[in-house]
Amino acid sequence: MTSDRLDIHNSDVPVVCRSCxxxxxxxxxxxxxEQLVQLSRHTRRRTFDETTEVxxxxxxxxxxxxxxxxxxxxxxxxxxxxxxxxxLKFAPDFLGRLFRDQSDCASVATTGTEICxxxxxxxxxxxxxxxxxxxRLHNQALNELDEAREWMLALGRKTASEKVAAFLYFIACHxxxxxxxxxxxxxxxxxxxxxxxxxIADFLGLTIETVSRQFTNLRKARLIEIHHRTHIVxxxxxxxxxxxxx
Amino acid sequence: MTSDRLDIHNSDVPVVCRSCxxxxxxxxxxxxxEQLVQLSRHTRRRTFDETTEVxxxxxxxxxxxxxxxxxxxxxxxxxxxxxxxxxLKFAPDFLGRLFRDQSDCASVATTGTEICxxxxxxxxxxxxxxxxxxxRLHNQALNELDEAREWMLALGRKTASEKVAAFLYFIACHxxxxxxxxxxxxxxxxxxxxxxxxxIADFLGLTIETVSRQFTNLRKARLIEIHHRTHIVxxxxxxxxxxxxx
DNA sequence: CGGATCTTTGACCACTCTCAAGTGAAGTGG
DNA sequence: CCACTTCACTTGAGAGTGGTCAAAGATCCG
Numbered sequence: 001m002t003s004d005r006l007d008i009h010n011s012d013v014p015v016v017c018r019s020c021x022x023x024x025x026x027x028x029x030x031x032x033x034e035q036l037v038q039l040s041r042h043t044r045r046r047t048f049d050e051t052t053e054v055x056x057x058x059x060x061x062x063x064x065x066x067x068x069x070x071x072x073x074x075x076x077x078x079x080x081x082x083x084x085x086x087x088l089k090f091a092p093d094f095l096g097r098l099f100r101d102q103s104d105c106a107s108v109a110t111t112g113t114e115i116c117x118x119x120x121x122x123x124x125x126x127x128x129x130x131x132x133x134x135x136r137l138h139n140q141a142l143n144e145l146d147e148a149r150e151w152m153l154a155l156g157r158k159t160a161s162e163k164v165a166a167f168l169y170f171i172a173c174h175x176x177x178x179x180x181x182x183x184x185x186x187x188x189x190x191x192x193x194x195x196x197x198x199x200i201a202d203f204l205g206l207t208i209e210t211v212s213r214q215f216t217n218l219r220k221a222r223l224i225e226i227h228h229r230t231h232i233v234x235x236x237x238x239x240x241x242x243x244x245x246x
Numbered sequence: 247m248t249s250d251r252l253d254i255h256n257s258d259v260p261v262v263c264r265s266c267x268x269x270x271x272x273x274x275x276x277x278x279x280e281q282l283v284q285l286s287r288h289t290r291r292r293t294f295d296e297t298t299e300v301x302x303x304x305x306x307x308x309x310x311x312x313x314x315x316x317x318x319x320x321x322x323x324x325x326x327x328x329x330x331x332x333x334l335k336f337a338p339d340f341l342g343r344l345f346r347d348q349s350d351c352a353s354v355a356t357t358g359t360e361i362c363x364x365x366x367x368x369x370x371x372x373x374x375x376x377x378x379x380x381x382r383l384h385n386q387a388l389n390e391l392d393e394a395r396e397w398m399l400a401l402g403r404k405t406a407s408e409k410v411a412a413f414l415y416f417i418a419c420h421x422x423x424x425x426x427x428x429x430x431x432x433x434x435x436x437x438x439x440x441x442x443x444x445x446i447a448d449f450l451g452l453t454i455e456t457v458s459r460q461f462t463n464l465r466k467a468r469l470i471e472i473h474h475r476t477h478i479v480x481x482x483x484x485x486x487x488x489x490x491x492x
Numbered sequence: 493c494g495g496a497t498c499t500t501t502g503a504c505c506a507c508t509c510t511c512a513a514g515t516g517a518a519g520t521g522g
Numbered sequence: 523c524c525a526c527t528t529c530a531c532t533t534g535a536g537a538g539t540g541g542t543c544a545a546a547g548a549t550c551c552g
Binding site: 493494495496497498499500501502503504505506507508509510511512513514515516517518519520521522 | 523524525526527528529530531532533534535536537538539540541542543544545546547548549550551552
Binding site: 074076078079082083084086087097098099104105131134135137138139141142144145146148149150151152153155156157158204205245246 | 320322324325328329330332333343344345350351377380381383384385387388390391392394395396397398399401402403404450451491492
């Protein structure tokens with residue numbers, strides 16, 4: 001893999017960073033081994049066993065983080081309890097609202113998620129010093145913006161059935177580690193859905209029941225197979241994409 | 247105002263830039279007079295008399311732009327004609343998808359909008375050379391992301407009535423030139439709505455009819471007054487904000 | 493096995509959409 | 523000056539998608 005080429009000076013790289021994807025595809029890829037050493041002295045790894053908040057809206061966050069493994073939900077909550085997930089982040093995404101003490105949405109880890117956090121001020125100093133770091137963060141923000149707008153179309157104009165199909169297509173594209181970047185697999189795709197129906201509903205602006213009904217509709221239409229609640233088989237990813245309205 | 251302080255060297259600033267807000271609050275504020283002169287040699291002003299596309303999704307855009315006056319809609323269109331407005335941009339916002347030939351949404355100007363466009367490659371070179379320029383663009387992207395996520399909550403979880411109230415609150419905050427940045431006026435607010443009901447509907451994921459009905463509901467609830475279709479009076483901006491679900 | 497939790501399914505209901513008609517303002521031409 | 527068109531908006535009646543409420547299956551785990 002690419003890591004062989006990049007790891008010529010692996011011995012200079014901090015131990016904790018050696019197997020970390022954020023060092024390649026994530027923001028840490030902008031740093032030299034020396035800078036990595038400097039940053040890694042202040043990092044802290046955390047694993048989440050259940051659904052717990054990484055950053056809440058109330059407390060002032062003093063750290064940023066990289067996702068090492070798992071999925072993190074960005075969610076907004078209304079006073080009466082209505083919830084909307086406004087983003088899903090995967091390894092090796094950067095986590096946290098840059099240049100603000102408080103984000104207006106909470107970052108919530110799903111089970112088995114692992115992150116590597118570091119002080120806000122330290123990263124902000126690095127951003128000033130390392131243009132490549134700002135470039136990476138800027139690009140992640142632009143990509144997240146594209147993605148958010150794609151979901152605005154779904155939330156505003158797609159039917160329940162299209163929403164669920166588009167969601168499954170989205171997950172299929174993000175879950176398959178082998179397809180780098182934009183490469184979309186042609187035929188059968190298989191993945192494990194580690195989000196509950198409630199989380200999917202909160203992402204799509206639907207209820208649990210409607211999500212469940214649309215899953216069975218997609219199953220009856222032979223667009224997906226479901227095994228053991230979470231394991232999804234998509235015979236034709238192309239057909240699923242079309243069912244999602246694009 | 248701030249312009250007095252910044253305009254000590256006004257004579258060095260290109261004529262076309264002298265009365266331009268983008269030079270202060272927009273991205274051009276990152277540039278020195280010399281850099282402004284360099285950029286302004288390649289800029290082109292355009293005014294839009296009707297609803298016309300600034301950048302479409304099909305053509306590869308070769309320019310970026312600043313909005314000088316008016317409102318620009320970012321919209322997505324589905325194959326069957328369903329439309330979703332995924333962003334509204336106001337002067338002096340920057341326009342265009344950085345580092346991509348094609349955006350996945352069209353930028354459409356409303357009547358009376360004026361923009362200042364410049365070559366993509368030129369700006370991209372400036373970004374490399376002027377860190378403050380990337381910083382401004384990065385910050386605009388982060389703000390747009392916050393805004394997009396705020397609307398995802400509305401699109402996914404708010405009722406029609408909350409959506410329209412939240413929309414009016416949003417416009418009230420953006421239209422009033424006197425309130426800089428985050429300052430929210432306390433009492434009565436007045437503004438002209440230069441978007442049609444169809445545009446509002448496409449922004450909120452509703453139909454024209456539902457938008458119209460919610461306008462009359464808000465009027466009957468004395469949360470707004472409507473004069474001549476477009477002129478809105480809000481007696482209490484606070485009450486309107488609460489009607490919008492926050 | 494029993495209990496807890498998540499998911500599925502059904503019946504009913506309501507919010508919003510669809511379709512249709514009507515209103516008002518602005519512009520055109522006789 | 524007033525019919526007449528046009529266009530955006532409003533209002534109404536009926537329909538349908540998705541929500542609500544309730545109950546029954548699954549799955550997990552003690």
